[in-house]
Amino acid sequence: MDLFDALALLGGLSLFLFGMGVMGQALERRAGDRLRSLLARLTSGRAAGLLTGLAVTAVIQSSSAATVMVVGFVNSGLMTLRQAVNVIMGANIGTTVTAWLLSLSGIDGGSVWLRLLKPASFTPALAFAGVILYMFCKSGKKKDTGTVLLGFATLMTGMEAMSGAVAGLRDIPAFQQLFILFKNPALGVLAGAVLTAVIQSSSASVGILQALAVTGQVSYGAAIPIIMGQNIGTCATAMLSSVGAGKNAKRAALVHLSFNVIGAGVWLTVFCAVRAAFRPAFLDGPASLPGIAAAHSVFNILCTLFMLPLAGALERLVIRAIPDAARPEAPPELDERLLTAPPVALERCREVAGDMAGAAAAALKGALAALGNGPTPDLAASIRAEEERTDHYEDILGSYLVKLSARQIGEADSAEAAKLLKVIGDFERIADHAVNLLESAEEMGGKKLRFTGAAEGELAVLCAAVSEIADLSLAAFLDGDQDAAAAVEPLEQVIDHLKDELRTRHILRLQRGGCTIGAGFTWSDLLTDLERTADHCSNIAGCAAAPADGMELHQSLRGRRDGGGDFSGRFQAYQLKYALGPPGGQ
Numbered sequence: 001m002d003l004f005d006a007l008a009l010l011g012g013l014s015l016f017l018f019g020m021g022v023m024g025q026a027l028e029r030r031a032g033d034r035l036r037s038l039l040a041r042l043t044s045g046r047a048a049g050l051l052t053g054l055a056v057t058a059v060i061q062s063s064s065a066a067t068v069m070v071v072g073f074v075n076s077g078l079m080t081l082r083q084a085v086n087v088i089m090g091a092n093i094g095t096t097v098t099a100w101l102l103s104l105s106g107i108d109g110g111s112v113w114l115r116l117l118k119p120a121s122f123t124p125a126l127a128f129a130g131v132i133l134y135m136f137c138k139s140g141k142k143k144d145t146g147t148v149l150l151g152f153a154t155l156m157t158g159m160e161a162m163s164g165a166v167a168g169l170r171d172i173p174a175f176q177q178l179f180i181l182f183k184n185p186a187l188g189v190l191a192g193a194v195l196t197a198v199i200q201s202s203s204a205s206v207g208i209l210q211a212l213a214v215t216g217q218v219s220y221g222a223a224i225p226i227i228m229g230q231n232i233g234t235c236a237t238a239m240l241s242s243v244g245a246g247k248n249a250k251r252a253a254l255v256h257l258s259f260n261v262i263g264a265g266v267w268l269t270v271f272c273a274v275r276a277a278f279r280p281a282f283l284d285g286p287a288s289l290p291g292i293a294a295a296h297s298v299f300n301i302l303c304t305l306f307m308l309p310l311a312g313a314l315e316r317l318v319i320r321a322i323p324d325a326a327r328p329e330a331p332p333e334l335d336e337r338l339l340t341a342p343p344v345a346l347e348r349c350r351e352v353a354g355d356m357a358g359a360a361a362a363a364l365k366g367a368l369a370a371l372g373n374g375p376t377p378d379l380a381a382s383i384r385a386e387e388e389r390t391d392h393y394e395d396i397l398g399s400y401l402v403k404l405s406a407r408q409i410g411e412a413d414s415a416e417a418a419k420l421l422k423v424i425g426d427f428e429r430i431a432d433h434a435v436n437l438l439e440s441a442e443e444m445g446g447k448k449l450r451f452t453g454a455a456e457g458e459l460a461v462l463c464a465a466v467s468e469i470a471d472l473s474l475a476a477f478l479d480g481d482q483d484a485a486a487a488v489e490p491l492e493q494v495i496d497h498l499k500d501e502l503r504t505r506h507i508l509r510l511q512r513g514g515c516t517i518g519a520g521f522t523w524s525d526l527l528t529d530l531e532r533t534a535d536h537c538s539n540i541a542g543c544a545a546a547p548a549d550g551m552e553l554h555q556s557l558r559g560r561r562d563g564g565g566d567f568s569g570r571f572q573a574y575q576l577k578y579a580l581g582p583p584g585g586q
Helices: 003-030 032-040 046-060 063-076 081-094 097-106 112-117 119-136 140-171 173-181 185-199 202-213 220-233 235-241 247-278 289-321 336-340 342-373 377-406 411-446 453-479 482-512 517-545 553-561 565-577
Strands: none
Touching: 003 140, 003 202, 003 342, 046 063, 046 081, 046 289, 063 081, 063 202, 063 235, 063 247, 063 336, 063 342, 081 247, 081 289, 097 140, 097 202, 097 289, 119 140, 140 202, 140 411, 185 202, 185 220, 185 247, 202 220, 202 289, 220 235, 220 247, 220 289, 235 247, 247 289, 336 342, 336 377, 342 377, 342 411, 342 453, 377 411, 411 517, 453 482, 453 517, 482 517, 482 565
C-alpha cells in the first residue's frame, strides 16, 4: 500500500461518511410526517416501543441520532424513562439495516443478475436519477428523494473506494499481525469502541470493518469482538448529548450505555466460553461482508432478547445510579436535542405555542373582566403574570424556530415554522394589549373616573365582540377549525366599524358635556387596544387558514374578504348581533 492508496483510502472514507450523513438527513426530511406519527403513537408497551425504535432508526439510518432524539424526548417530558428503554433497544436492531446494504459490495459471481446487484452496477443509475430529481424537480419531497439517492450513491462509491484502497494490505505482514492481535477479545472490544466513539456512528464503523474485510485478513474471531465494542462506542453520542440536561435525560443516556455494556459483557463471556470449549473452525476463517452484517444483526438481536425482560430492572438501576433531587425538576419547554428530528421539534413548537396562546387568551379575558367589574389585586397580578409568560414564550420560541429554520427541512415544515414565527408575535401583542386594558381600568379607579351609562353599554358590546373573536382565533389555531377561521375576518370588520362608531358617539357626548376630557383619553386608549387586539386575532386566523404552500398572510385575509356570500352573510349576522342602540343619552 503506497501513498496513492492511502490518499484513495482517505477520499473513500470521506465520501462514505459524507454520503451516510447526507442520506440520513434526507431520509429524515422525507419521512417527516410519518416519523411524527410513529412517535405520536408511541405507548408504554414493550412491543410498541421496540418497533418504534427499530422503525425510526431504520428510516434515519443512525442509532446515535435516534438515541439523541430519545434523550431529548425524555428531557422534555414527551417520553417516560420506561418508554425510552424499549425504544433504545429497538434502535440497536434498526441500525443493523445499514450493514446489510453495505454488504451488497461483497456480492461476487459471473451471473448477469448477480452483477446487477453489485453497487458498482446500479449506483451510477441511482446517482443519475438522484441528480435529475434534485436539479429539475420543484417539489421538496422529490428533491429529498433525489438527495437520498445521491447520498446512497456517494456512500457506496466511498465504500468501493475504501475496499479498493485497502486491497493491497493483504500482503503486508504488519496488517496481518494487527488483526491477529485483535483476536484478543478485550483488545477487539476496545478497538471497536474507540473507533465508533470517534466517528460517532456504529453503522459507519461497521462499514469500515466491512471494507477492511475485503483484504481477507479479518477473521470472524477478530470481527465479532470489534462489533461488540462498536455497540459500546456508539453510546458516546448520547452521553455527550445528556450533558447539561435534566436527570431523566441523563438516565436515558445511561440506559443506552448500560444496555450495550451489559449486553456486550454477557455475550462476550459466552463467545469466549464457546471459543475455548469448542474452538469453532469458522472463527479462524476470513469474514465476508454479509457475514459481518449477519454477526452485527445477531449480536444486537441477542442483546435485545436478553435485556428486554430486564427492562424494569434496567430502569431501576439507572434511577438508583442517578437519584431524584429533593425538588423535582420541571422539564424544559423546548430541548435543542429535538432539533435532530425537525418534524418532531416543529410539533413540540406548536404545542408550546398552544400554551402561549392559552396564556394570551387568559390575560385578555382577565382584562375584559377588569373593565366590566373593576380590577382586583389578584386579577391584576394574574394578568401581568400571563403577559410575562407570553414574553418568555416569544423569546424561547423565536430563538428555537430560527435555529430550526436554519436546518434543512421540508417545504411544508418550513412554511409551518414561518407561520408559528408570525403568530407568536401576535399572541405576545394580545397580552400586551391586555395589560394596557388593565392599566386603563386601574387608571379609571385611581382617578375616580366614570363613563356614562350609554358609554358603558357600548363598551360592553365591543368587549363581547372582542371576546368572541379571541375565542374564534384560538379555535382556528389550536384545533385547525376552518369554520372558526372563516368567521374571524367578518367579525374583525364589524369591530372596526364599532370602534369608529364608538369614537364618533364619544365626540358627540363631549360636545354635549356628557363626558369629561380625562375619561375621554382613557376611552380612546380602550378603543385602540380593543381594535388592535381584534387585528392580531385576524392575523392568527389568517395564518391558521392559509394552506401549507406558504401563502402570504395578506393573501389569505384577502381571500376571506372576497369570499362572496359567505363573508357577506357572516358580516351581516355579526352586525345584528353586536348592534348598538340608538345614539343619545348620557
